[in-house]
Structure formats: structure tokens, C-alpha cells
Amino acid sequence: MEHLIDIVLLGLLMITGFAIVRMKSLLAVAMLTSIYSLLSASLFVVLDAVDVALTEAAIGAGISTILMLATVALTSDREKTSQHTPLLPLAVVTVTGAALIYGTLDMPHYGDPAAPVHQQAASAYLHDTPAEIGVPNVVTSVLASYRGYDTLGEVTVIFTAGAGVLALLGYRTRRRNIEGPGIRKLVVLRVIAKLFFPLILLFALYVLFHGDYGPGGGFQAGVIFATGFILYALAFGLGNAQRVIPQPLLRIMAAVGVLIYAAVGIEGILLGGKFLEYGVLADDPVTGQHLGIMLIELGVGITVAAVMLIIYYSFVSRRD
């Protein structure tokens, strides 16, 4: 039965992929990419990787679709017809694909308990997490504690991406709220947006602080938080959204998130431990781990939310 679900999802994934390649309208391609991400998220759920599924659903199907649509609104929604013949790219893709498939022959079978990944680090994480970290969600303990350096690197990458978008696109402050002629008519949309806005923010906080116990964490929470403000900006205009959360504040927030993360690491050194060693943050090592994970997830959430909003603001404020 589970194989049937796998096959159906993979088949739909392939059909969507071909549709994306064949489609000429970039608007439709953006929507299809969103469907592609949603299908991938479903596949991750089938594979029991709910944290990854939540990330994929929030980022791939949610916010990146909005950013792509914003880009399409800035440029054109028709694909340029290419002049060169597709033979060389086809040959490159075929050879690369064949090499990749050849590479999979050496890989252990799907779900094989003897696979190296189940023998070394993973089993150690699964075995040690309850005693060392005391967090029910092992993914969070790996992401935030065992692999704290990597996650710090990821947050820095996101921060750099936000800085890059700001450097390339710049930013213009909206003096007054410019509304399209029709947006006043969308009473239903505005009422529902007003109703959902606090709930989305609440859900983001739930995902952030419940990440120790269930799927979730700073990355997903940050994206969901940003989505709430994007919904607000869509329904009430960019100017009003910027009155709630202005661009200069976002720039500070993006830096503050990374700084919180790094500060937790340095605090570990000051208290006599190693960089990003949370055990020394409190008297009891497990409590220290809890505290450290909570703080760095908060830092991740702040940076991700701020950078997503910076990118959205930069794209949309260029429109007129």
C-alpha cells in the first residue's frame, strides 16, 4: 500500500516536472513549481521526515512561490524562445543522468538497516539524545545541538542572501500607501486576512517553541512568520505592512538573529565550555541544552523571517 502511494507521488512529480519544462507561461510555471514542492513535501511525509516536509511545504510551496510570482510581476510572464539547438544540453543532461543512475547502483537499498548511515552517526544520535539533550524530537537535537556549527553556517548563508538582495535590488521606501484601483473592493479578502494574520503569527510561534517536541523549528517558524506579513501586505498594501514592520527594523532583525546564535556560542566559551556547548549554560546540562536550543532556534527564526520579508519588500517595492 505504501509503495502505491510512493509510485503515485513520484509519477505526479515526474508529470509536473515535464509540464514545467514544456510550459511557456512563466506564471503557470511558478504555480507548477509550487505543486512540485507540495508533492515533494508529501513524499517526505511518507518517508517519515516530517521536519523536512514542513520546511518544504513552508518554503518551497509557500514563500518561494510568492517570490517567484513577484519576480514574474516585475519582468514578463512569457518565456523567451531560445535560438540554439537543444542537442548539446540534451547530451550533457543524458550523460550526467546516466552517471548519477550508475552511482546509485553502489548505494544501499532503500530502508536497508545495514546501510552505513544507520550504522554510525544516526544510531549514536538516536541512542544519546534522550540522556544528553532530553529533547523528544531527535531532528531538532541533531540540527541545533550536535550539528550546531552547520546550522550557524546555514543561518549565515540566509543572512548573506538577504544582504545580497539588498545590495543588488536596493530599496525604496514607500511614502504613502499606493493601492491598485480594485483592492478596495476585496472586502472579503481583507476581513479574512485580518482574521488569519494573528493566527498565522501564533502558529509560527508554536512551530518555533514546539520544535523540541514535534516537527518544526526556527527555519519553518521564520518562514511562516514572514508569510503572515506577506498576506497582510497583499491584502492591505505594502505601505501599511511597512508601517507595521519597517525595512530598517528588518535589517537590524536579520543581523540580531545571527548575533543571538553566535552569542549563545560565545557564552558557552565564557562559561568555561566550548563554542556552542549548551551544557554549561545552566547548572544542569540537560536544562542548559534546552535553553541553548531554544535561544538559537529563536535566533534562526528572527533571521529567517527578517530576510524573507527583506526579499519580498525589495521585489515588490520595485514595481512602480
Next chain:
Amino acid sequence: MMQPLLDVLSWICLLGGAIFLLIGAIGVLRFPDFYTRLHAVSVCDTLGAGLVLVGLMFQGGLSLVTVKLLLIFYFMMFSGPTAVHALAQAALQSKLKPVVDDRESQ
């Protein structure tokens, strides 16, 4: 005593939801223009997805899962029709004409 009854109710809801979703998909393929297709999607999706969620609630029993499903149910009841309404408004504003059967008026 309770469990078989709940299972039957749950399956009725799940199958009913699936049928409505199928009808909605057929409607999208068969209807002539944007507005009628939107109509097919909005009506059938809201009811179909709602029924599926109710069916899952019967499976969940009195637990936290049911509460979460109920929240998703409310969310879908609000978000689905709103999204379709916004789409139809956007289409109207960009001057998309509905396909009208004018044989009778002639």
C-alpha cells in the same frame, strides 16, 4: 460496539469526500470558461476536503489529533472560498469575459 460504527461513519465521509473531489476535478476539465471552472473547484473542494477531514476526525477519536484536524477544517472553510473569491475578483478586474450562452436571446 462503538468502533465499527465509527469506522463505517469515517469511511462514508472519506469516500464521499473523495467522490466530491473527483467531481470537482472533472468539472475543471469539462466546464467551458474560467468562472465555471472556479465554481467547480470551490464548491467541490471545500465540501470534499471538509468531508475527508471529518472522516479522519472519526478515526482520531477524542484526542489532540481531532482538535488539530478541527482547526485545519475551520482554516479550510475560511481560506478556500476566500481564495476563489479573490481569484474571481482578479479575473473580473482584468476584464475576463465569462462565456455566456446567448442562443436563447437571439
